[in-house]
Amino acid sequence: MSRSYLFVPADSERKMKKAASVGADALILDLEDSVAADARPAARELARDYLAGKDNLWVRINPIDTEDAAADLDGVMPSAPAGIVLPKPRGADDLLRLAAMLDKYEKELGIEVGKTGILAICTERPEALFTLGSYIGASSRLAAMSWGAEDLSTAVGASANRDDDGNWLPPYELARSLCLFAATAVEIPAIDTVYTDFRDIDGLAEYAANARRDGFSGMLAIHPAQVDVINRAFVPTAAELDRAEKIVALFDGNPGAGVLGMDGEMIDRPHLVQAKRILQLAKRLAAL
Numbered sequence: 595m596s597r598s599y600l601f602v603p604a605d606s607e608r609k610m611k612k613a614a615s616v617g618a619d620a621l622i623l624d625l626e627d628s629v630a631a632d633a634r635p636a637a638r639e640l641a642r643d644y645l646a647g648k649d650n651l652w653v654r655i656n657p658i659d660t661e662d663a664a665a666d667l668d669g670v671m672p673s674a675p676a677g678i679v680l681p682k683p684r685g686a687d688d689l690l691r692l693a694a695m696l697d698k699y700e701k702e703l704g705i706e707v708g709k710t711g712i713l714a715i716c717t718e719r720p721e722a723l724f725t726l727g728s729y730i731g732a733s734s735r736l737a738a739m740s741w742g743a744e745d746l747s748t749a750v751g752a753s754a755n756r757d758d759d760g761n762w763l764p765p766y767e768l769a770r771s772l773c774l775f776a777a778t779a780v781e782i783p784a785i786d787t788v789y790t791d792f793r794d795i796d797g798l799a800e801y802a803a804n805a806r807r808d809g810f811s812g813m814l815a816i817h818p819a820q821v822d823v824i825n826r827a828f829v830p831t832a833a834e835l836d837r838a839e840k841i842v843a844l845f846d847g848n849p850g851a852g853v854l855g856m857d858g859e860m861i862d863r864p865h866l867v868q869a870k871r872i873l874q875l876a877k878r879l880a881a882l
Contacts, residue, residue, distance in 0.1 A: 596620040596650065597812040597828035597879070598821050599713075599740075599785060603628040606685045610644050616818040616826065625666045626681050634662060635650035638669025644857050645673035650772055652713065654679035658688045664695070671699040677711030677737055682718040682745065685725030686732035689714055693733045711737030714786070716776065717769040718745040726776035740785040741773035760797060774809055783811035792817035802827035811875075829879060838869035855875070 596619035604623040613621050623641045632752050634656075648671055653670045655678055656662035667678070680692055692712060700707045702835050708774050712735045716722055729736060743766040747755040755766045762770060770787070777784035786805040789798045802813055802824050813824045830838070844854050853862045 598815050598824040599652070599812065600815045600818065601628065601654070601788070604635075604641040604644075605629045605633045607640055607644075610640070613818065616821045618815065618818075618821045619812070619825070620650045620652055620676070622654050622679055623675075624654045625662075625670075625671075626654050626656050630692055631662075633667075634665070638666060641670050642673045645670060645675050648660060649830050650676050652677045652679050652711075654681060657682040658875050663692075667695060667699060671696075671705075671710075672703055674703070674705050675710065677713055679713045679715065681715050681742075682722075683714050683716060684719055684722050686728035689729065689733055689736060693735045696735065709733065711735055711744065713738045713740060715740050715742050717741040717743075717773055718749075720746065720749050723769060723772060726772055727779070729776055730779050736780060738772055738783045738785050738811075739777040739780070741769055741787050743787060746792075760791075767799060778809065784809065785814045786810040788814045788816045789820065790816065792820055795819065795823055798823050809882075828875075834872055835876055838872040841865055841869035842873065 598618045599620045599622050600613055600616065600618035601622045602613045604610070604625050605628075610621075610623065623644065623813070623871065625637055625641065626865065629637045641653060646853070653666065653675045655666035655670075658680065667770060678692065678696065680689065683689055689712060696710045696712075697707060699705070700710060714729070714736060716729070716739050718741075724733050730740070743755045743762065746769060750765070752763075752765070755763055757763055761767075774784045785801075789801050791797060798820055805813055806828050812828055815821055815824055841861055842857060844856055845851065848854055853860055855861070
């Protein structure tokens with residue numbers, strides 16, 4: 595599991611080279627929004643060369659219902675990226691369409707079948723909000739889900755998606771929440787969307803802390819300066835680890851108990867589940 599996913603324009607060799615040194619848990623080489631249509635053929639070649647032999651590199655292709663999507667996959671799959679970021683899916687049908695294409699590429703290229711994961715940015719079309727339940731059990735390739743507000747607000751004709759204090763307006767807070775719930779139902783990480791003001795480091799730190807509080811496992815980033823802030827926000831604190839260890843030990847010492855007292859508080863099974871998640875997260879982060 596990754597805390598930070600940094601978008602990098604795939605048409606910039608310089609930016610891709612720099613991104614490797616900023617400490618992001620994963621990079622997303624972008625062939626969609628940040629690359630002009632006439633620059634995509636060259637960007638695919640740069641991405642393919644950069645991907646070769648590297649770990650935890652993802653590629654955002656163009657929407658699956660466009661001709662560019664197949665050309666993107668033709669370009670990058672020979673270098674076996676860790677995963678494909680799927681933008682603007684309408685629902686699980688688009689996920690399954692991409693999964694079938696990946697099956698074909700992996701078999702033809704001698705890549706382990708099923709190795710290439712999919713991260714779906716699941717709220718960029720208005721109709722997609724009504725199909726989030728379709729992802730449950732749809733494909734074992736679905737590795738994470740994220741959401742987006744910019745395309746969604748453009749689609750509905752909104753003049754803004756945040757209020758004057760920088761908080762999501764209700765339609766976009768709804769989309770964020772639905773993504774979180776859908777990912778939880780699928781039992782995969784939910785990744786919060788980008789914080790677009792890359793100069794506002796304090797605002798990012800607060801947003802990332804709130805994202806972790808709410809249940810997200812990581813965030814998308816659009817600038818190298820955001821990576822360290824995001825990474826630190828998604829590391830459990832010493833106090834959280836100590837409490838989680840005490841809860842697990844308490845239930846281990848009282849097998850079969852449903853509710854137990856600890857430090858003047860009633861602790862039940864949901865607390866145990868959360869404690870185990872925190873300890874598992876810490877273990878995974880230690881292995882990065």
